[in-house]
Amino acid sequence: MANRPSKRSAKKKASKPPATQTNPGKGFVTIRAQGGVLVARPDHPERLPRLAQQWNYILRGRARWASDPDLRSTIADRASEDLNSIGVHRDFLRQLALVDRIEVELHDWDRSDADATRIYEAAAEFPWEYLISAATRSEGRFQSLLITRLFRNGSPSVIPRPPEQVLFVESAPGRLKDTYVFGDEEDRIRAAVGATGPFEDDMLIKKTPQITELREEVKKDKWDAIHVTGIDAHQAGWFVKGFYDVFQKEKPAIWKDISTASGRLLDGMVLREAGESERPVRYDGPDGLANILVSSKKPPYVVTLNLFYSGAHTARELVAKGAHAALGFLDEIDDELCELFFQAFYWAWCRPQKDNTPLTIPEAFQAAWEKMRSSDRLHGTAIVIWMGRSIFDQAHTSRSPKNVRAKATVKTKKLAVEKQRERRLAHLEKLRNTAIDKLILVDLAVEDEVNYSLLHNSRQLLSKLTLTKLVDGPLEDITVHVELYVGAESYPYRQTIEVLNEVQLGLASEVMIPLTASLSRALRERVQSTVYVKVTCGGRTACEETRRVTLIPVDEWLDDTENNPWLPSFVLPRDPAILKIINSARRYLIGILDDLGAGFDGYQQEDPDVVDKQVQSVWTALVSEYRFQYINPPPAYSTKTQRLRTPSEIVGSNSGTCIDLALLLASCLEYVGIYPVLVLLTGHAFVGYWRSDQVHDEVFATVKKVPATVPAVGDKVARDVGLPYVDRYGWRLTALNYAEVMAYVMSGDLVMLEATFLTNGSSFSDAKTEGRANLRSREEFDSLLDVQLARAASPPVTPLPIIHA
Known part of the structure; x- marks a missing residue:
């Protein structure tokens, strides 16, 4: 500074x-x-x-x-x-x-x-x-x-050689200890930089080091590359509610150091120090992360940051302190993609190309990025690389690489055609003589509960199934077998990979389980089941596990932040009860419009007032012809789930919860071509609708109206919400989007309805007034789910094929 x-x-x-x-x-x-x-x-x-x-x-x-x-x-x-x-x-x-x-x-x-x-x-x-x-x-x-x-730092105009000495820093101190497991990332980076076998000493792993300990290690002036992974300053507030309260109240000196005068938390990460089990460290300043990680005598060639919100300030400051290059993320990214990117980066940088020349750091960055571009899990803004010297400057190559890099160079020299067969046989023999856990890493994760609504929407049965190649050269004859057991039935998935050339291959999104049998769809209570996974390579077993899972009934909804986006699957416009309601509503529409030819034409007349009257006629039919009563949900035997009734069940019993009635109204609106939304508060749910498809498609879907004030990364409003800023579900707006939701409501583009007013004969006008009043508290707002965007997602969130036993 x-x-x-x-x-x-x-x-x-x-x-x-x-x-x-x-x-x-x-x-x-x-x-x-x-x-x-x-x-x-x-x-x-x-x-x-x-x-x-x-x-x-x-x-x-x-x-x-x-x-x-x-x-x-x-x-x-x-x-x-x-x-x-x-x-x-x-x-x-x-x-x-x-x-x-x-x-x-x-x-x-x-x-x-x-x-x-x-x-x-x-x-x-x-x-x-x-x-x-x-x-x-x-x-x-x-x-x-x-x-x-x-960001020019006056560094020498050289092309850094691939690293000989790598420092791997991982940090999850105090209450963050169990947030991440770093073992797989350690193995992947070690394999990528070639620090295996006789070269294992080329990579040192520091596990949740104290700040002073990390400073001393960096001062040894031998590190060509430093890889940092852990919990960034903003994430800590997501994982531990009120994480920064203790600093504001009891440790004001630390809070002042890690925040701005306005109270905005600065970028950085959480480390530890003597007497401080959790010590947030800002990106800059005398005691900042950049000063800790960069030696003034021998700056690292590259610092890679597996940290959210590290690309704008932290990576830049590392370069300002002398690092040749620094890589980070402008905001958030899927955790598995983080590891894939950095492994691909180091793998590309540490291995010569066909012409026997190594890639530069920017070229290796581009090679890694190419492996990311097709991923549907890449959200947010960007992965960035900061350089201390222009890529257009003339540069010379630093001294020749040694050790594993030299060995890799020899291995990759072009062999004569007559040697190709011998080389392949030698490679296969080497693989046969190498322990299977040194060849391939299988990273498997299975959720404790499996819900039909997720599987129905082509979402993953397995939360993670990733194969990581730990050796140079291809691996052959890999088989993957996954099977979900439900009672006496089983749902298998099998795949054979003849040759694995990729450094890392994620398969979780490809494991699709056929759900055509009636048992899983007609299931009325929870069933204890198992998922069996087996992966072999060259006939040898690399992973074989059986995990217990609970199969949740088709009508049971997981009501938590991770799974509430699937609620639109319970909007059922083709339920038989919906057509009866709409037929009744048409009589009221004729009266409201004073037009014998009136019908439900959605947005065709491009008149928001006509849209309102169509919704009013549905409301009037439900209030006039059905005597709905409020009733508690059926037992679900879990604090995280709720059993939801279909429209036929609601009409048949003339009863429902707030969310049942909201889903009933949403189903009616979708049936007539009006775009509904579902709104979740703390302990409550209601429904809304868009008055114009043009506003929905051309303004809302493209985020055309950004509110004048939005929660900035690190400010108090965002910290209090305790949610990631990036949401992978495009049809969900969270509490961080509250200002945007209110802007559409205040402009009249989005109308809210209190669905429980169906139980007391309230007017359509009263339902609108109460629906709008429901949004008076930012603290109570959880999320808004746009049904139309959910249906248009890839893959789409479609209505459940609920059948009754």
């Missing part, structure tokens, strides 16, 4: 324009490509903080629009417009569409200048990678693109 100016110098600086305005030739960001031939210096820095806020919000909700090509195109056009608004003009983007490497340089600034700091930090948080990538695609780019970030 820069020294604080004296009063005199401060007064003198205050009389000048902000730093961003005093050097217009340099600007706050420079974008270049093709060795500096193409250069743009964005202007209008004052627009950047708001744009950064908007785009981070849009991209954290990318699951809302990512599966629709038309919506993605709309987002790409928006990216072009917003880049143009800060001076990255369309003609420049057209030129960028023809290149394969782009560099975004963030310049240093006077950190004592609050206005400049706000803008430059926004530039670090801005998702340049996504916007440039999307905008250039819309301008015709088809080739892969590497985008790096630059």
Whole structure:
């Protein structure tokens, strides 16, 4: 950090324009490509903080629009417009569409200048990678693109060799101890950097070290690469409710160090220190993470950060302190994908190519990114790489690699054609003589409870089934056998992989269990069952396990944060009772519209008032012709689940819970082509609907209206909610989206209805008033589930085929 100016110098600086305005030739960001031939210096820095806020919000909700090509195109056009608004003009983007490497340089600034700091930090948080990538695609780019970030640190102009000494730092202290298991990640990184067999000493693992211990290890000045994994500062608040309360109340000095003057928590991670079992550490400052991990005498070639919210500030600060490169995430990412990415990065960097030359760090980064692009679990903004020297600078290669790298180079020399057969036979013989747990790692995880609604929607039976190759060269003849047992029936899945060349292969999403038999769908009570998994490689068993699971009845809904997105599967518009209700409602619609030809045409008339009257007629029919009474849910024998009634059961018994009646109304609305939403509060549920399909499709689905104030990462509102900022389910809005939900309600685009008012004969108007009043408390709001987006998801969330025994 820069020294604080004296009063005199401060007064003198205050009389000048902000730093961003005093050097217009340099600007706050420079974008270049093709060795500096193409250069743009964005202007209008004052627009950047708001744009950064908007785009981070849009991209954290990318699951809302990512599966629709038309919506993605709309987002790409928006990216072009917003880049143009800060001076990255369309003609420049057209030129960028023809290149394969782009560099975004963030310049240093006077950190004592609050206005400049706000803008430059926004530039670090801005998702340049996504916007440039999307905008250039819309301008015709088809080739892969590497985008790096630059923060000049004066490092030597060399191409770092693959690492000989790797420091692996893992940290889960205190109450976070059981949050993650790091063993698999250790094995994957060890295999990727070649620190196996006689080279095991090339990687040192420090498990939840004290800060002073970690400092001393880094000062040994021998680490070429440092890999850091653990719990970032923001995650700690998700895993332990009120994690930071003790710091604010009892340890104000620590809280002041890790937060801003406004009370916003800074990026960083949780370590430990003598007397402090849980010590949050900020990314910068004398005692910050960058100073702990980077030796001034021998900075590491690369620091890789398996930490959320590490890409904007932490990785940049590591480079500012002297690291040649640093890799991190702008926000959140699937945990398994984290490990896949870093293993792929080190694997690519530590192994020569066919021409016997090693990849550079940026090239290895791009190779790893290519393995991520097709994943449907990649949400949020971006994985970023910061460099201390421009990728367009001329550079020379550092000294030749030794040890395992030299050995790997020898192995990969091109052999004569007549030697190919002998080489393969030797490879197979080596594999036969290697213990199976040194060849392949099988990472298996199975949930304790399996619900039909999840399996019905093509979601995973297994939460994790990942194969990791631990040796160079291919593995052959791999078989995977998974079987779910339900009573006397079994549901098998089998797959044979002839050759495994990939470093890591995730199979959990491919394990699809056929659910055609009637038992699982007609199941009325919980059944104890088992899942059997066996993986073999070359005829040898790599994994064979049987896990106990509880099969949950088809009408039982898992009411927790992880599983409540499947509630739209219980919206059943084709239930026989729905048609009877709609036929009755048409008589009331004729009267309300005073039109004998009136019918339910959804949004066809493009008039929100007509939509309201269609919903009113359904409400009137339910109130007038059915005498619903409130009743508690049937017993579920679990605190996390609730049994839900079908429309036929509700009508047959004239009774239901708040959520039963909300689902009944939603089923009626979906049947007539009006888009319903389900709203969950703490201990309550109700229903709503969109008055315009155009607003839903063109505004809501593309996140066109970003609220003026949204919970920023680390601020008090976000900490109190205690939820990840990125939601993988595009049809769900969480408490972090409360302001957006309220904006649609206040504008009249979204109408809420209190479904329990069906039990007391209340008017449609009263139901709307109470439905809106339900949203008066941010603290009680849990989530909003948009049924239309759920149906359009990939794969779609479809109605359950509930049958009765």
